[in-house]
Amino acid sequence: MKKYLNKTTLKNKMQQQTKEIIVTLTEKAAEKAKSLLKKEGKEGHGLRVGVVPGGCSSYMYEIGFEKAPKAKDIVIEEKGVKIFINPESISFMKGSTVDYKDSLSNAGFKINNPNVKTSCGCGHSVG
Numbered sequence: 001m002k003k004y005l006n007k008t009t010l011k012n013k014m015q016q017q018t019k020e021i022i023v024t025l026t027e028k029a030a031e032k033a034k035s036l037l038k039k040e041g042k043e044g045h046g047l048r049v050g051v052v053p054g055g056c057s058s059y060m061y062e063i064g065f066e067k068a069p070k071a072k073d074i075v076i077e078e079k080g081v082k083i084f085i086n087p088e089s090i091s092f093m094k095g096s097t098v099d100y101k102d103s104l105s106n107a108g109f110k111i112n113n114p115n116v117k118t119s120c121g122c123g124h125s126v127g
Contacts, residue, residue: 022076022090023049023083025098029109030079032100037065046075046082049098049111050089059092063109091115 025033025047033047048066051059069075069084076083085093096113 020094022074022085023078023093023096023098025078025081025083026100027079029098029100030081032109033081040065042067046084047098048084049093049096050086051092061111062089063098063111 037043037045042065045065045067046069048062048064050062052062054060066084069082070086072087073084074087074090076085083098092115093111093113094115096111096115099110099112101107101110
């Protein structure tokens with residue numbers, strides 16, 4: 001398991017080559033993730049963030065809690081939350097921010113991704 005740390009000194013050669021911020025969490029997203037993990041009895045789990053093929057614009061976001069990273073995942077520690085990202089998602093997710101929105105019409109994690117060229121009306125499919 002490779003570990004990349006946002007905004008901190010990177011420790012090995014592989015990490016030194018990757019100094020770009022891949023994904024960050026807003027304070028609100030980090031607090032909500034920690035709150036949900038505690039409420040669901042999943043303290044110590046991480047937040048999986050990435051893209052998977054599908055949807056009307058080629059990809060769909062994948063976001064959810066998992067107990068441990070998969071073998072090839074990149075693990076980022078951000079504001080006290082572990083983030084798991086599969087290597088295939090890194091180039092598409094670079095520079096993204098995960099926020100938590102809570103409004104009258106909906107609530108949930110929202111990914112603000114500067115790499116998105118197209119999206120559909122459903123808000124779940126990106127390309």
